[in-house]
Amino acid sequence: MAALAPPVAAVRTAVRQALRETGGPVLVACSGGADSLALAAATAFVAPRAGLAAGLVTVDHGLQSGSAERASAVAAWAREAGLAPVEVATVEVGGRSGGPEAAAREARYAALLDAAARLGASAILLGHTRDDQAETVLLALARGAGPRGMAGMPPRREVDGVALLRPLLDVSREETRKACAALGLSPWDDPHNADPAYARARVRSTALPALVEALGAGVVDNLARTARLLAADAAALDEIAASALERARRPGDALDVTELERLPDGVRTRVLHAWARERGAPPAALSHRHVAALDALVTAWRGQGAVHLPGGHLVARRGTLLR
Template sequence: MAGGRPGAGPAPSVAAVRLAVRRALTGLSADGPVLVACSGGADSLALAVATAFVTSRLGRSAGLVTVDHGLQAGSVERAAAVAEWAGRVGFDPVEAVPVTVAGRPGGPEAAARQARYQALTDAARRHRAAAVLLGHTRDDQAETVLLALARGAGPRGLAGMPARRDVAGVPLLRPLLDVTREQTRGACAALGLVPWQDPHNTDPSYARARVRADALPALVAALGAGVRDNLARTARLLAADTAALDDLAAAALATPPTAPGDPALDGSAPDGSASGGPVSDGSASGGPVSDGSASGGPVSDGSASGGSAPGGAGVRVGGGLSVAALAGLPGAVRGRVLHAWARELGAAPGALSHRHVDALDALVTAWRGQGPTALPGGRRVGRRDGRLLPVD
């Protein structure tokens, strides 16, 4: 994996990768090295050499972590070769980290990703790293959006991979989301680097490999070469919208609880139930009611569901959430509030689905006396006194 390119200046592909890394690192205030996650493939190899170049000019140190998932013959030797190369060209610290994928939740791709991110964040904390850099490109982003669309994902899924995401307090940066896979391969070729070819990338048993080999090329053939760029741009636009909606939901949950005596707690609450009545358990299903009301649709008493919470108040009240305040939120914000609250109650993020959130939403917008809604982890939520409350 050694080599160089003689000449007066870098190849355009090399310059593009370096510029992307410089933009990602400019303004990164935390001390400590930046760590590159490198498999030895073209994307992460191009990222690594660009990071070494840029950090040397920014006065930062750069380290490298390669993760051995143990899923292929020769994986130990490959990880050792990447680590040996990294140490030889000046990365410090350098680690080859073995992980165990078997037994983790989700499919093989999700399990490997979870194991890899845990290894990377653990390494970052060991070395007090300022950030970990990941080599996902614009092509990876387009594939992610297409996969999310096929799964019926909402805006968060279609927003794709963020340029920055903090995991366990560690910033994960993706500098190359505006760089193409062709450019990373071109950068490696220009610098005389020989990338490792991951057989998983062409294994049809993996959904992403099928999208890469068949689905996305078919779309390009049918709709033109701009498909990849358009999918990636869609992700950027939706990411901005999603961030704004998330902020509104966080503000609704962060606002101090409504004071006693607020209309949200009196007998005129939208459920029409008398204050002090028991949580209804007349329905065992806990799912959306049979009238087919959509999540975020009209509130059953006819009040509009597009305004703000009453008096600008938050949604928390009396150990639960105010039905009146929730009903006054736009559906997109209300769904996020309910999702975040369910997680507070102990619902595992990986098991919490749109069906659970829809069932909670039905307690607000389509109240017909249905009983408590079951959440992953064994918690249940019911409606009483104009509130959504955990049920023992």
């Protein structure tokens, strides 16, 4: 018996560990690229041996010529590999808010979650790798994001009762390519990944290679490790902030300024961020600027007017209460 290629073993091990967190059927999100194709092949091998049903969804964004044919080819391969059910989800990207990357991502996740709900899947497996995580940290750093942004992509996140799992965050992009080669699979290279019009593509082709050249190959691992460390710190601070929010609550959905004043800056701003989201401010539109304005109502009160939050909400200070 031929020895199992180490990259194939690495991907299968990562999938096996992720599937231990699930208790029901799973779906693999697969574009046909090396990362998601290696993930799908590993899932097709591992899931039946773990007693789990595994299907696949490939999303056709309709942004490139031949996208429908590529999606059909991915679906046909998945059926031959033993994945079931298999679906092609065609989405409309135009007309959504944000830039083209954000709009495509929003449409993609909506389609995946819809498929999971219809098919009764407990989890969706996503093919993001360690390299993707390093790129995410660099992009967050460039935007001036705080610890939550630089914590990158979580290995697990619950959305509408469905677990979004990223088994490959400790696997390199190169390993997924080698896994595909060892299995005789031919991945598709999305030209958008090399298009300099997209910030992530510029980081991938220019910024991250420059850092590797200047600081050594370990910089990718170190950036991914930074994300893990910051994620742990952010989770701890969020837990502290949740308790502080409960202590600061007052009748009528108000917050007590005297309670907020006692808090460290990093906890207080988390409390205000969480409270604003509860009041209906859309998370994607709620920025540092909004939270800083809320914080000024607590720490730099000079009788200023109400703070306008996304979604048309107003927050004003009345005595020692924020309403």
